[in-house]
Amino acid sequence: MGEQSSGNAKKAAKAVKKGAPSKAAPATGSTRAKAAGKAASRTASQVVREAAAKPPRNESRTALVRRARRINRELAEVYPYAHPELDFDNPFQLLVATVLSAQTTDLRVNQTTPALFAKYPTPEDLAAANPEEVEEILRPCGFFRAKTRSVIGLSKALVEEFGGEVPGRLEDLVKLPGVGRKTAFVVLGNAFGRPGITVDTHFQRLVRRWQWTDATDPDKIEAAVGSLFPKSDWTDLSHHVIWHGRRICHARKPACGACPIAPLCPAYGEGETDPEKARKLLKYEKGGFPGQRLKPPQSYLDAGGKPAPPLGAA
Numbered sequence: 001m002g003e004q005s006s007g008n009a010k011k012a013a014k015a016v017k018k019g020a021p022s023k024a025a026p027a028t029g030s031t032r033a034k035a036a037g038k039a040a041s042r043t044a045s046q047v048v049r050e051a052a053a054k055p056p057r058n059e060s061r062t063a064l065v066r067r068a069r070r071i072n073r074e075l076a077e078v079y080p081y082a083h084p085e086l087d088f089d090n091p092f093q094l095l096v097a098t099v100l101s102a103q104t105t106d107l108r109v110n111q112t113t114p115a116l117f118a119k120y121p122t123p124e125d126l127a128a129a130n131p132e133e134v135e136e137i138l139r140p141c142g143f144f145r146a147k148t149r150s151v152i153g154l155s156k157a158l159v160e161e162f163g164g165e166v167p168g169r170l171e172d173l174v175k176l177p178g179v180g181r182k183t184a185f186v187v188l189g190n191a192f193g194r195p196g197i198t199v200d201t202h203f204q205r206l207v208r209r210w211q212w213t214d215a216t217d218p219d220k221i222e223a224a225v226g227s228l229f230p231k232s233d234w235t236d237l238s239h240h241v242i243w244h245g246r247r248i249c250h251a252r253k254p255a256c257g258a259c260p261i262a263p264l265c266p267a268y269g270e271g272e273t274d275p276e277k278a279r280k281l282l283k284y285e286k287g288g289f290p291g292q293r294l295k296p297p298q299s300y301l302d303a304g305g306k307p308a309p310p311l312g313a314a
């Protein structure tokens with residue numbers, strides 16, 4: 001995908017330079033190309049960056065829906081193996097791991113939860129735990145006191161109100177301590193197979209870059225993006241967007257020059273456009289490094305029993 005990625009990015013840059021709007025590039029219209037032509041005093045890369053970063057003008061709702069769905073289809077090809085990157089064996093473990101993942105990486109959580117679940121395998125065990133001992137285990141995850149309160153509190157609520165089982169309904173999940181809609185949708189989507197949109201920090205950043213919505217409130221983002229896709233796409237869409245944010249479309253330095261959806265992105269040029277330099281910014285398996293899961297389930301292993309792409313080299 002790397003070669004194709006850089007090819008697409010080059011095509012997008014070329015289209016802007018020539019003033020020839022790409023069919024798949026709503027951000028690169030002729031108005032912007034003319035403006036780029038007049039900007040003789042600026043460098044070529046500045047012109048490309050400024051021109052491509054302007055929003056698509058007058059994009060109709062239909063065009064937006066088409067572009068959004070096309071981005072999701074392209075990302076499905078780039079990350080056919082996208083899945084939750086937290087290790088878990090059951091809904092309780094996924095719920096706890098998701099609460100712990102706030103403000104830290106899934107890898108850090110995956111390194112921490114084996115000790116937690118070995119000592120406290122059930123909600124009953126964690127509900128009865130000594131908080132100081134749990135804090136010691138959770139210390140590497142950051143905010144360990146608050147996270148300890150949440151996981152013990154939610155375990156108590158599971159025991160007292162749900163018979164020790166994780167409920168499979170949004171309205172029940174969000175009543176648990178430390179559980180918001182984002183966490184609830186991760187659990188519903190990945191432990192219960194119920195469609196949900198996970199609006200985390202990556203999701204918020206990317207959908208704004210793609211101008212799917214200009215909302216900043218997570219609930220409004222969820223509603224706006226949800227309206228662009230059939231419900232059945234929501235869970236996989238969330239994985240695709242989050243994986244793209246973690247690997248290519250970073251917060252500070254998006255690797256635009258190695259981005260397979262550059263021709264569809266109004267924010268192309270916000271990051272590094274040079275293909276060689278952009279490739280060096282890629283993370284996890286796209287950069288030839290390990291992924292975040294330490295214990296992938298069998299379904300994420302290839303036919304030979306080796307880790308599928310998320311854990312292997314690119």
Ligand code: SF4
Nearest residue numbers: 249254256259265268
């Ligand atoms: S890396 Fe992000 S900002 Fe850059 S082209 Fe790709 S999706 Fe757009």
